[in-house]
Amino acid sequence: MTPEPEPGRVSAEQFDEAFGLVDVSPRLAELFDEVMGPFPPHVEPFSMVTDTGLRRVFAELQLGGGEHLVDLCCGRGGIGLWFAHQSRARLTGVDFSPEAVRQAERRAELFPDVSASFLVASADATPLEGGSADAIVCIDSLQLVPARDHVVQEMTRLLRPGGRVVITTWERDEGFAGRTPINDAGGLVERNGLRLILREEHPEWMDRQTVMFERVIAEDNDDAEPALRRLAEEGRTMLPLTATTRRVLVVATV
Numbered sequence: 096m097t098p099e100p101e102p103g104r105v106s107a108e109q110f111d112e113a114f115g116l117v118d119v120s121p122r123l124a125e126l127f128d129e130v131m132g133p134f135p136p137h138v139e140p141f142s143m144v145t146d147t148g149l150r151r152v153f154a155e156l157q158l159g160g161g162e163h164l165v166d167l168c169c170g171r172g173g174i175g176l177w178f179a180h181q182s183r184a185r186l187t188g189v190d191f192s193p194e195a196v197r198q199a200e201r202r203a204e205l206f207p208d209v210s211a212s213f214l215v216a217s218a219d220a221t222p223l224e225g226g227s228a229d230a231i232v233c234i235d236s237l238q239l240v241p242a243r244d245h246v247v248q249e250m251t252r253l254l255r256p257g258g259r260v261v262i263t264t265w266e267r268d269e270g271f272a273g274r275t276p277i278n279d280a281g282g283l284v285e286r287n288g289l290r291l292i293l294r295e296e297h298p299e300w301m302d303r304q305t306v307m308f309e310r311v312i313a314e315d316n317d318d319a320e321p322a323l324r325r326l327a328e329e330g331r332t333m334l335p336l337t338a339t340t341r342r343v344l345v346v347a348t349v
Contacts, residue, residue, distance in 0.1 A: 162229035168236030172199025219245035251288035
């Protein structure tokens with residue numbers, strides 16, 4: 096199998112700006128909670144996985160107390176912190192956006208029972224020790240990473256024998272919002288050293304995503320929060336592609 100083509104590169108500075116806007120967007124946070132949630136306190140995810148979907152991700156990680164969870168492309172940190180809180184695992188979050196890591200470190204103060212650290216690094220070349228992760232999670236990010244084969248290879252390097260990787264992403268066979276899509280997430284993990292446990296399609300996540308886009312588009316106006324306006328713009332691009340896009344959950348091990 097040939098490697099996945101690389102999508103257009105998005106810079107850390109662009110993500111810094113986006114996360115900065117989301118951080119001061121209470122209405123957008125309310126909409127995510129209304130449409131995709133309700134979520135537990137302080138999680139505030141910026142992903143298109145429902146609360147039920149995230150609980151399924153957590154179950155598939157099979158985390159135990161004291162084990163090490165690595166959250167690759169951790170963003171604002173809430174999902175990984177919630178999982179670590181629920182399991183009493185130790186968390187390391189990795190993101191190439193300094194602003195995301197800053198917000199994640201601040202959010203960690205709201206989870207005082209969690210042992211958590213966050214670092215600024217590329218997901219395809221972390222400074223973490225090989226075989227040090229009992230579980231790895233990557234939520235709605237792999238499709239944005241330029242070197243996604245290298246990211247999965249890094250997951251393979253980090254994961255201990257018997258550990259689990261859980262990924263949520265989108266599949267599409269043609270161009271997706273100006274980027275090259277993942278067209279076979281199961282094949283992507285298998286050719287890069289992981290053994291596929293399951294690949295599932297979740298159209299119900301796509302249904303809620305559609306509602307989310309419709310809601311932010313309905314509220315888009317000159318006075319709306321900038322982050323909400325950005326998501327509305329994305330929604331106008333993405334909604335016409337819904338019928339030809341697959342929402343997937345992938346679980347793998349070494």
